[in-house]
Structure formats: C-alpha cells, structure tokens
Amino acid sequence: MSAELLESQTYLPEEREQLATVASFLEAHHSKTGELPQRRYFLAGADEHDQIEVPEALHRVLVQAVAALTAGRAITISPTVSKLTTQQAADLLGVSRPTVVRLIDAGELACERIGNRRKVLLRDLLEYRETRRQRQYDLIADTSDELSDDEDPTVVAERLKRIRKERAEKKRRAADL
Numbered sequence: 001m002s003a004e005l006l007e008s009q010t011y012l013p014e015e016r017e018q019l020a021t022v023a024s025f026l027e028a029h030h031s032k033t034g035e036l037p038q039r040r041y042f043l044a045g046a047d048e049h050d051q052i053e054v055p056e057a058l059h060r061v062l063v064q065a066v067a068a069l070t071a072g073r074a075i076t077i078s079p080t081v082s083k084l085t086t087q088q089a090a091d092l093l094g095v096s097r098p099t100v101v102r103l104i105d106a107g108e109l110a111c112e113r114i115g116n117r118r119k120v121l122l123r124d125l126l127e128y129r130e131t132r133r134q135r136q137y138d139l140i141a142d143t144s145d146e147l148s149d150d151e152d153p154t155v156v157a158e159r160l161k162r163i164r165k166e167r168a169e170k171k172r173r174a175a176d177l
Contacts, residue, residue: 019069019070041058065077082122083120083121084122086104086111092125092129093128104118109125111124142167143167144163
C-alpha cells in the first residue's frame with residue numbers, strides 16, 4: 001500500500017453530473033425496502049463479475065463523501081491510529097487534555113496504560129462522545145418546555161426556572177446515592 005494513501009487527502013467536488021447520479025442511486029437504495037434480511041454493499045468493476053462486498057462502515061463513508069461533494073464541499077479523509085494520546089483525544093472531543101485525564105481518572109473514559117502514559121482507544125472515545133452527546137440532548141429535552149406566541153414571558157421564565165430547579169434536585173438525589 002502506498003504511503004500516500006495513509007496521509008490526509010482533500011478531494012474537491014467535480015463532475016457534479018456523475019455525483020448526482022451516484023447520490024440518486026444511494027438515495028433510492030436507502031429508501032427501498034428489500035426482501036433480504038440485511039443490507040449488503042458492493043463495489044463493481046468494469047466486467048460483469050468484477051465486484052467485491054464492502055462493509056457497511058465503508059458504505060457510510062461513501063454516502064457521506066458523495067453528499068458533501070454534491071453539496072459543493074470539499075472532503076478530507078484523514079487516516080488515524082486506533083490508539084490516541086490524551087491530547088489527540090482532547091482535540092477530537094474539543095476539550096482540554098486535563099479534562100480527558102479527569103474523565104479517565106473518574107472512570108468515564110477507558111484507557112490503556114503503557115508505562116506512565118495513557119492511550120485511549122478510538123472506539124472507546126467515539127462511544128464516549130456519542131454517550132455524552134445523547135446526555136446533552138436528554139438534558140436539553142428535560143429542561144425545555146412548549147411555548148406559544150401569546151404566552152406571557154414572565155410566566156414562561158417562571159416555568160423554566162421550576163424545570164431547572166427540579167432537574168437540579170434530581171441530580172443532587174442521584175449524587176447522594
């Protein structure tokens with residue numbers, strides 16, 4: 001395998017007509033309900049029997065790349081190692097390195113210790129990020145309320161204050177357990 005393939009590459013949108021055809025095919029594929037119990041994805045070559053099955057994860061990469069290029073955006077594919085330093089993990093989460101260390105020490109984020117260094121598995125980090133994102137969405141949902149245009153802002157503010165207070169009380173009770 002060429003060393004060039006392991007470096008970050010940026011692809012610019014071109015041949016929009018062909019991309020539109022691929023995007024249309026991918027959209028139709030996703031909307032169609034098939035008889036097969038599981039979806040299978042293939043890359044096809046020029047010859048009739050020239051094809052290879054690809055994993056679903058690779059198919060999702062293709063779908064995302066086509067969508068971005070069709071929208072006129074450039075894409076960058078950047079291969080990365082599966083074990084990250086705490087700084088790399090922090091960069092991916094958008095937090096500081098000491099925050100990642102605190103997450104590891106608190107047992108919220110798994111790591112491997114190699115001597116006195118910590119290595120975070122990319123899979124664990126992505127799982128933590130998704131869990132954290134879901135908690136944030138749940139918190140937003142828990143602390144929100146339906147509004148109508150004709151409601152008095154002071155009544156709405158009081159209702160939101162009560163919701164936040166109830167949420168804080170729940171959090172305190174959970175911490176006491």
